[in-house]
Amino acid sequence: MEQQYENLKLLAKKIRLDILEMLYHRGYGHLGGSMSIVELMSVLYGKQLHIDPANPAMEDRDYVVLSKGHAGPGWYAALAESGYFDKQLLFTLNEGHTQLPSHPDRTKTPGVDMTTGSLGQGCSSAAGIATGLKLKKSDRYVYLIVGDGELDEGQCWEAFQYIANYRLNHCIVIIDENKRQLDGYTDQIMKLYNVEEKMKAFGFYTQRVKGNDVAAIDQAIENAKQCHDQAVCIVLDTIKGQGIPFFEEMESNHSVKFSGEKIIEESEKAIAELKEQIRKEELQDAIVM
Numbered sequence: 001m002e003q004q005y006e007n008l009k010l011l012a013k014k015i016r017l018d019i020l021e022m023l024y025h026r027g028y029g030h031l032g033g034s035m036s037i038v039e040l041m042s043v044l045y046g047k048q049l050h051i052d053p054a055n056p057a058m059e060d061r062d063y064v065v066l067s068k069g070h071a072g073p074g075w076y077a078a079l080a081e082s083g084y085f086d087k088q089l090l091f092t093l094n095e096g097h098t099q100l101p102s103h104p105d106r107t108k109t110p111g112v113d114m115t116t117g118s119l120g121q122g123c124s125s126a127a128g129i130a131t132g133l134k135l136k137k138s139d140r141y142v143y144l145i146v147g148d149g150e151l152d153e154g155q156c157w158e159a160f161q162y163i164a165n166y167r168l169n170h171c172i173v174i175i176d177e178n179k180r181q182l183d184g185y186t187d188q189i190m191k192l193y194n195v196e197e198k199m200k201a202f203g204f205y206t207q208r209v210k211g212n213d214v215a216a217i218d219q220a221i222e223n224a225k226q227c228h229d230q231a232v233c234i235v236l237d238t239i240k241g242q243g244i245p246f247f248e249e250m251e252s253n254h255s256v257k258f259s260g261e262k263i264i265e266e267s268e269k270a271i272a273e274l275k276e277q278i279r280k281e282e283l284q285d286a287i288v289m
């Protein structure tokens with residue numbers, strides 16, 4: 001198990017590097033909210049998901065709905081690392097006719113099953129997928145990833161009420177509580193109060209874990225899978241821009257423009273550091289093997 005978590009940490013580093021390189025190459029993009037789901041993506045694509053990247057439409061697959069669709073780069077990096085498409089494609093992010101639009105589009109990207117970007121709607125889509133799975137008596141799961149700012153959308157709560165009422169425990173609701181939204185702190189814009197207690201009040205079996213801890217995320221998903229008679233929710237305690245101190249501390253990191261000496265310098269430094277850490281860890285793994 002220890003080694004498996006080391007592998008997931010390494011995968012998280014690769015996903016983080018891909019996101020940074022992709023956005024740096026494009027010159028702008030949704031950095032903060034992509035970074036805060038890196039460890040989650042690593043656990044999903046490195047361990048939990050029942051998928052076949054060589055056959056994205058496999059009948060008996062798990063589903064991911066990234067309801068906070070602006071974090072598309074975080075998803076694309078995980079899909080590329082899993083082998084859904086060539087990593088070079090990452091550098092076409094948001095170009096005309098790209099397969100990787102800034103927000104996920106199910107008609108364009110292998111591995112993307114639901115188009116998202118209009119906040120709130122992914123929650124209803126995931127509720128629908130989960131209903132379908134239940135009607136088919138399928139054992140598969142749908143992982144619904146929601147932003148904390150996204151919870152300003154009433155549609156989320158309507159979907160949660162439905163998921164709870166029908167005990168759709170195969171819809172694992174994951175809230176990325178990075179405490180910030182587009183233009184400021186969630187507490188200052190639209191206070192959420194205690195989201196964990198709110199989800200419990202809605203009828204969910206709710207766990208709160210550190211969102212940068214792959215072992216804790218994995219264990220929470222395992223616990224959720226053991227809950228058979230109730231809807232399930234995991235609140236991820238994350239940091240917007242997670243994993244790169246310069247971006248974590250940046251006043252506004254929702255959509256970063258890669259211009260100006262300091263940002264260029266810090267981005268290049270972070271890219272070089274991540275590359276070096278990955279190189280060292282891969283070398284270490286090769287020696288151990």
Ligand SMILES: Cc1ncc(C[n+]2csc(CCOP(=O)(O)OP(=O)(O)O)c2C)c(N)n1
Nearest residue numbers: 033070117118119147148149150180181182
């Ligand atoms: C219905 C809708 N309204 C507004 C927007 C614009 N918008 C994009 S991201 C965002 C903030 C989302 O905050 P959060 O869910 O916390 O995302 P994160 O901080 O995790 O990136 C907003 C308002 C949108 N995409 N959809």
